[in-house]
Amino acid sequence: MKVKLLTTISFFSYQIGISQSEKLLHGKVVTGNTALKNVEVINKTALTSTRTNDSGEFAILVKPKDSLLFFSKEYFFKRLKITQENIEAKVLVVDMIIKPEELKEVVITKMPEIKLSSDKAYEQEKVDQYTIEKNASKPKTGVYDGTIENGMDLIRIGRMAIGLFVKEKEKVKEEAPKIEFKTLATTTCDQKFFIETLKLKPEEIALFLEFCDADPKSKTLLEHSNILTTMDFLYAKNEEFKKLKTEVQN
Template structure:
């Protein structure tokens, strides 16, 4: 029994360390002195995972206390945001960026024979034919461009499986190695997070007016409400295909969301 005690303590210590390493989503918005900053780049320097702010300057990313978030955008000073326990949860955090002056290179203006009329000036402008996959008639030209997460997953799986007559499908060496090492599982998780971000952006863009004016969700809670919707157990991506069904689902979840945030919503707003 005494010999088993150190093993038990080691197991408890391991479980405690694992719990401490678990990251949660941090919700925040990026703005300057005047307005929000859309398309700003956010990266967790500890996990190397990144994302971008939406059109309203809002974002979410997995983090834990003591993680460092790097926020950058052209024309602004890069900022390092230190994550604390108080920043985690469904509350909205605000991060302000400062603008920096950008010096442009000297531009040389040359003489030309343009008159300022489109009908005549277009005849004097020489254009070169665009060279791309479609103009060169390359294979798969015009196909949908893969997202960063899709490209990493596609590469990690070694591309498409090969089918040989009499042998069935032959998996690549990359697929086998990445499956054993656990990298493939990580890439699939990154792909799932990217898909989740696409769904939340779709909900925010297409149902913003309905959420704010009909469901009476305050603007400060819009991002948290959208993420709340996408993370509920009964949410399914198939709901996005039917607007009527999605509106009914939003109405149902708005009542739940308000009950979880009674400080912002009075009973008569339910």
């Protein structure tokens, strides 16, 4: 009797151990009907990762309730909480949404103002024309007399060149606008993430991003942007945001 009891306990312990062990999950990442290659698949719970092949397929060890992240620069990242049904499925299909194409920034610079005195320019033009005509009328003797044919005022030309260089140095270019954290967050995460994952109302998203942007840590994330650290920051700020809303309502 004791032997049978021990055998039964061992059998159930083995079954429990098997059910809690990791299973190899097979999946495919697509966008519409197109397979996506080189998508990073991260098991955030187990701290393991892999990438999709040319056919968009991947395989990774998981357990129920593990969090999987799917990340590609051209697409909004996807977060999936693994269920037993996902593990039992033959192939898990993950559909990713492409990011809207961003226009390149255009830097507009101020053109230097050119101010000319019409009288002086006119008078100088007459002097130059007179010099050219005078030198052209001289007979050529073949002997150099120290003058320059069609002579020009080299000193004046030199001063004009120096003036152009000085004006070029004095030009002040308008700085390109710096990206804000809320811009980084909205281009990295789609609206579905804020509504379904963070449980925010659509009208609260803008206020929440302003709340995140006010945190000095958001400036550090802009300098060293990373999908995991950005996501962790949004989760943490969401908890603070919920507490703040509760305090205001009370």
